[in-house]
Amino acid sequence: MNFCVTEEDVRNYREQGFHVIRGVIPASLLGDLRREARKARELAYRLHGPQSQRLSPLGDHAGAVDLAPFRDFNAIAGLNEAVRQLTSPRHQLGSTENITVLFQPRDRPWSTEWHRDWRDHVLEAEFQAEIGEAWWQEIANRPDFFNQVNCPLFEDTSTWYVPGSHRRVTNSEAEMAVFRSSTQEELRDEGHARTNEELELYCLRYCQAMPGAVQVLLNPGDFMLYRNLGWHLGNYVPYRERLTLHTHAMTPEFRAFATKYGHLLKPREASLERHAKRGA
Numbered sequence: 001m002n003f004c005v006t007e008e009d010v011r012n013y014r015e016q017g018f019h020v021i022r023g024v025i026p027a028s029l030l031g032d033l034r035r036e037a038r039k040a041r042e043l044a045y046r047l048h049g050p051q052s053q054r055l056s057p058l059g060d061h062a063g064a065v066d067l068a069p070f071r072d073f074n075a076i077a078g079l080n081e082a083v084r085q086l087t088s089p090r091h092q093l094g095s096t097e098n099i100t101v102l103f104q105p106r107d108r109p110w111s112t113e114w115h116r117d118w119r120d121h122v123l124e125a126e127f128q129a130e131i132g133e134a135w136w137q138e139i140a141n142r143p144d145f146f147n148q149v150n151c152p153l154f155e156d157t158s159t160w161y162v163p164g165s166h167r168r169v170t171n172s173e174a175e176m177a178v179f180r181s182s183t184q185e186e187l188r189d190e191g192h193a194r195t196n197e198e199l200e201l202y203c204l205r206y207c208q209a210m211p212g213a214v215q216v217l218l219n220p221g222d223f224m225l226y227r228n229l230g231w232h233l234g235n236y237v238p239y240r241e242r243l244t245l246h247t248h249a250m251t252p253e254f255r256a257f258a259t260k261y262g263h264l265l266k267p268r269e270a271s272l273e274r275h276a277k278r279g280a
């Protein structure tokens with residue numbers, strides 16, 4: 001299939017940080033993907049508990065989940081070409097084995113924190129020792145790095161994004177105020193301090209509070225490409241069935257960077273450090 005990508009789409013992707021190509025998955029493949037993604041979800045609930053929201057990477061579970069439909073997804077005619085038009089001739093979809101399936105928690109709502117990938121997942125001292133502000137500024141401005149994909153198999157309104165935030169490495173005081181306004185502990189509420197309804201609305205207000213944030217509405221088979229350096233989050237409720245393929249548009253250079261510096265990623269510890277440092 002020939003997916004239409006216009007010059008305006010390319011400009012929009014560069015400026016806003018996300019773009020949606022509508023309806024890339026044909027009906028025949030959608031059924032097979034839903035069947036195998038459901039298996040991934042059940043497996044994750046069994047392995048990691050009912051509040052988990054992902055199984056990753058699929059290649060580690062090739063016995064329990066048939067990867068054939070995911071290979072067909074990666075081979076959808078015209079999809080890699082459309083990705084390359086939006087990014088660069090050196091991009092292609094990440095491997096089938098590295099696909100993640102995202103889904104809704106089984107029992108209770110929760111939301112991730114607002115975050116910007118990499119920078120928010122690295123401890124400050126290690127960041128300064130191995131990357132540093134000047135190089136980070138350069139890396140963050142490279143269009144061939146940090147391009148991520150969400151492709152839902154059901155209607156999905158879980159992802160929120162702040163358009164344009166990927167173009168700067170600094171945060172506004174208003175953004176940091178929202179970040180400081182909650183913690184992963186509160187947003188997950190493992191101590192059951194709130195009822196499910198209270199927690200759902202608490203998470204929703206947290207999403208809505210971020211200046212300029214948009215809730216992205218994706219229909220089955222829509223393909224959202226986004227710069228994960230921009231502020232984003234996932235907000236989940238058990239009553240909204242979610243099965244969403246999550247992958248990357250990779251370049252050899254980004255793969256080399258991710259391999260070399262992957263050891264720096266410590267999301268939980270880095271989040272605690274950010275809260276402590278900023279007085280939350």
Ligand SMILES: O=C(O)CCC(=O)C(=O)O
Pocket residue numbers: 102112150158159232233234235
């Ligand atoms: O669930 C989503 O759509 C976003 C997930 C996310 O932000 C993350 O895993 O870093």
